[in-house]
Amino acid sequence: MKGRTVLVPEQGTAGSSKPLLVEGEGRRRVRRIRELVIEGGLLVAALVSVATTTMILAVLVVESLGFFDTVSLYDFLTDTLWTPLFDDPHYGILPLLAGTIVTSMVGLLVAIPIGTVSAMYLSEFASPRVREIIKPVLELLGAVPTVVYGYFALLVVTPALQWIWPDLPGFNMLGPGIVIGIMILPLVISLSEDAMRAVPMMLREGSYAMGATHLETAWRVVVPAATSGIVAAYVLGISRAVGETMVVAIAAGQNPNLTWNPMEPAATITAYIVQVALGDLPHGSIGYRSIFAAGLVLAMMTFTFNILGHVMRKRFREVY
Amino acid sequence: MARSLDSSHVGSAEKGEWPKPLKAEACELSFYYGSRLVLKRVSVPIAQGNITALIGPSGCGKSTFLRCFNRMHDLYPGTRYEGAILLYPEGRNILDRQVDPIEVRMRLAMVFQKPNPFPKSVYENVAYGLRVRGVRDRRVLDEKVEQALRSAALWEEVKDRLSALGTSLSGGQQQRLCIARALATDPELLLLDEPTSALDPIATGNIEELLQDLKRRVTILIVTHNMQQAARISDWTAFMYLGELVEFGPTKRLFTTPTNKQTEDYITGRFG
Amino acid sequence: MIKRRKYAEALFKVLGLSSLALAVGTLALLFGALVVHGIGRLDWQFLTSFPSRHASQAGILPAVVGSTLVMLVTACAGIPVGVAAGIYLEEYAKRTWFTELIEVTVTNLAGVPSIIFGLLALGLFVYMLGLGASILTAGLTLALLILPVVIVTTREAIRAVPVHIREAAFALGATRWQTVADHVLPYSAAGILTGIILALSRAIGETAPIVTVGALTFVAFLPPAPITSQPPYLSFEWLMSPFTVMPIQMFAWVSRPGEDFAANAAAAGLLLVGMTLTMNGLAIYVRYRMRKRVFW
Numbered sequence: 001m002k003g004r005t006v007l008v009p010e011q012g013t014a015g016s017s018k019p020l021l022v023e024g025e026g027r028r029r030v031r032r033i034r035e036l037v038i039e040g041g042l043l044v045a046a047l048v049s050v051a052t053t054t055m056i057l058a059v060l061v062v063e064s065l066g067f068f069d070t071v072s073l074y075d076f077l078t079d080t081l082w083t084p085l086f087d088d089p090h091y092g093i094l095p096l097l098a099g100t101i102v103t104s105m106v107g108l109l110v111a112i113p114i115g116t117v118s119a120m121y122l123s124e125f126a127s128p129r130v131r132e133i134i135k136p137v138l139e140l141l142g143a144v145p146t147v148v149y150g151y152f153a154l155l156v157v158t159p160a161l162q163w164i165w166p167d168l169p170g171f172n173m174l175g176p177g178i179v180i181g182i183m184i185l186p187l188v189i190s191l192s193e194d195a196m197r198a199v200p201m202m203l204r205e206g207s208y209a210m211g212a213t214h215l216e217t218a219w220r221v222v223v224p225a226a227t228s229g230i231v232a233a234y235v236l237g238i239s240r241a242v243g244e245t246m247v248v249a250i251a252a253g254q255n256p257n258l259t260w261n262p263m264e265p266a267a268t269i270t271a272y273i274v275q276v277a278l279g280d281l282p283h284g285s286i287g288y289r290s291i292f293a294a295g296l297v298l299a300m301m302t303f304t305f306n307i308l309g310h311v312m313r314k315r316f317r318e319v320y
Numbered sequence: 321m322a323r324s325l326d327s328s329h330v331g332s333a334e335k336g337e338w339p340k341p342l343k344a345e346a347c348e349l350s351f352y353y354g355s356r357l358v359l360k361r362v363s364v365p366i367a368q369g370n371i372t373a374l375i376g377p378s379g380c381g382k383s384t385f386l387r388c389f390n391r392m393h394d395l396y397p398g399t400r401y402e403g404a405i406l407l408y409p410e411g412r413n414i415l416d417r418q419v420d421p422i423e424v425r426m427r428l429a430m431v432f433q434k435p436n437p438f439p440k441s442v443y444e445n446v447a448y449g450l451r452v453r454g455v456r457d458r459r460v461l462d463e464k465v466e467q468a469l470r471s472a473a474l475w476e477e478v479k480d481r482l483s484a485l486g487t488s489l490s491g492g493q494q495q496r497l498c499i500a501r502a503l504a505t506d507p508e509l510l511l512l513d514e515p516t517s518a519l520d521p522i523a524t525g526n527i528e529e530l531l532q533d534l535k536r537r538v539t540i541l542i543v544t545h546n547m548q549q550a551a552r553i554s555d556w557t558a559f560m561y562l563g564e565l566v567e568f569g570p571t572k573r574l575f576t577t578p579t580n581k582q583t584e585d586y587i588t589g590r591f592g
Numbered sequence: 593m594i595k596r597r598k599y600a601e602a603l604f605k606v607l608g609l610s611s612l613a614l615a616v617g618t619l620a621l622l623f624g625a626l627v628v629h630g631i632g633r634l635d636w637q638f639l640t641s642f643p644s645r646h647a648s649q650a651g652i653l654p655a656v657v658g659s660t661l662v663m664l665v666t667a668c669a670g671i672p673v674g675v676a677a678g679i680y681l682e683e684y685a686k687r688t689w690f691t692e693l694i695e696v697t698v699t700n701l702a703g704v705p706s707i708i709f710g711l712l713a714l715g716l717f718v719y720m721l722g723l724g725a726s727i728l729t730a731g732l733t734l735a736l737l738i739l740p741v742v743i744v745t746t747r748e749a750i751r752a753v754p755v756h757i758r759e760a761a762f763a764l765g766a767t768r769w770q771t772v773a774d775h776v777l778p779y780s781a782a783g784i785l786t787g788i789i790l791a792l793s794r795a796i797g798e799t800a801p802i803v804t805v806g807a808l809t810f811v812a813f814l815p816p817a818p819i820t821s822q823p824p825y826l827s828f829e830w831l832m833s834p835f836t837v838m839p840i841q842m843f844a845w846v847s848r849p850g851e852d853f854a855a856n857a858a859a860a861g862l863l864l865v866g867m868t869l870t871m872n873g874l875a876i877y878v879r880y881r882m883r884k885r886v887f888w
Binding site: 390392395397422423425426429430432434436437438439448449451452453498501502505 | 686687754756757758759760761762763764765766767770774775779
Binding site for chain 3: 031034035038039041042043045046047048049050052053055056059060062063113114117118120121122125126134136137138139140141143144145146147148149150151152154155156182185186189213214215216236239240242243244245246249250270273274277278283291292295298299302303305306307309310
């Protein structure tokens, strides 16, 4: 290609290798080294998140392996008692799992209807001014420390529930479950509202043109079109509920109890970890290791929900 | 009047139409976005101390071509150059991998389509190129800033508010600020990418006048979608179409007796 | 028929508004409960006393000092790393599988329950690195916890700086770092600041991971002062000191039976909520101001 030299004037020495003389060799070298060092430093910072993820997995797996040296996986998954600190220890994760599932389900039963209706209202009906006020308030609701929610569950919500059901024990899963629902509400609302607002205006206009009302359009067009995004919001809400710690540690009681009745007290995975951590367990003991085994189960649950949620959100975004 | 040319001659100029001396020269320059060939072996000489205009319908690759000169495409992944851009007097190929794009950009300056002053003071806008080059001496900075603003015919308008935000100026003033910013570092070649397309006719007139004054000091390569503008201000014109150079020649000749049918169709408004 | 449809619509609007009112009302109720129970305890004595077996003499001083020092460590470690990572991902990283990997881990970390960070800290900082149940451990744990928030908000803020500003700087011969340091960062500072405030407000209320690393629930002393009277006048002994923080103190009080301690818990909660709401309000305000003041 460079053979066609017709256009290249004689003095044009395209192969010349001398650098452009703009600045001194020293200055150029300093500049290049400085840029490289800075880029390297930034890269290291970015790698901290990779390292953290790796270390989380490593710590959980290594300590759990120690745990499973003593406890068989079969017992862990099938035993119906969780009493690692007793003289007659049992290591069945089921009671903790049941507690986790019950409190999360109660939370979802609160968050899904309220969250979906609120999101529909914000996305389809609310005036910009109402949104402008509501959204920061929801943000604040999501910013309240969880320990404060724990206080709220134990000393406000449960007493209120006892007023309705006088037999309800002071520690129960219903109160904290409801509070968890309120806690994940901002997340559920904001993610499902995002999903609904992303539905193209065209679809709505099509529906209006057919004579549908606002509500009919929202319910029959917007919600179905945004389903995957809304479900993603629920899934990410579940993940948050499952990992919630302080509310259940404070208000649900700390006794592992294999029950599906939300009116009873029970410990969740997270509450158990807190309970053990508060005590003084020697490093390397089976009790110490049991919290990592419990943590591994929790991490696997939230990882699964998170991945599921993000895949659904991504798919939703690709459609529109 | 229309002479059809053998296609192998497309892109070459007639004898005696080759400018001299040259400030720079694109030689068989091809450019790829990923696997898409956007510029096809374009060769254009840039005459020293002259204004060379690049014209052609939008999407013909003229801006892409201009941005090759200061290696702007290096900022984005998946771009590739072939061929050469020689920068004189030394005749070095500035597209060479060995050449640091930053050094290229230190000798060339660019003004963009949309005025893009930094949200900093007028003074800092103009001084930024100097600061990047390590100038710290306040007196030198003051002097260069004033000089550049005078060259860009903006000094009288902003001398009392050098600390005002550059973004607070009017559109035409902003573009002249960008020209001042480009001139402050005494570039050898000034690249202008449709600098007046976002401006009203009065501001456009001011800038065109300014460019006429400037060309004695700095070689100018300007992309314009406006043929009248090219005819008014440039000494040389290159007409590009679909990523290829169709015709290059002295502006007067190209606009009066184009040698190529496509050029003629374009300048007479039959397409584009 | 039409009337009935209109009726349904009006009904839904009421339903939607009451759902939102329920959310907002909960916040009000929560705040109200804290005020009613706790305001009586929230006095100077409470702020300047150590914990005590007698609820009425107990105070939150070591927890306030502990929270402050832990936040200091968190801010010093978490903010630079998070902002730097955000800059790297937005301005430097090429689209490769490796960058993908970093982004996936950031998204993932954002969804990891905070107590898992506590387990990580227990295994890594407390035992493997031997830092013990110290202020340093707690600060670093919370730094890792807020990292995703800082990274994500930094990236969003940086992305809002238009490409043509970057091109203008590059065209003048600026290097990538000069472009970032002289232009991108200054113009996105307000957005990054919002993210930092939100992240710290989250960290200050975190309880679970701090429990896990072994914060004390009854601390009757203050960490060694960072400033000493002898040269070199600065001491970092406090980094390794045992400690408690405000949410832990509140947790300890909530867990104790009796009205009196519940009142202490409410007072601590009031303080905590006041702080986080103030920080969040500040962040919302900064964001609001920023939206009004767009340069380009």
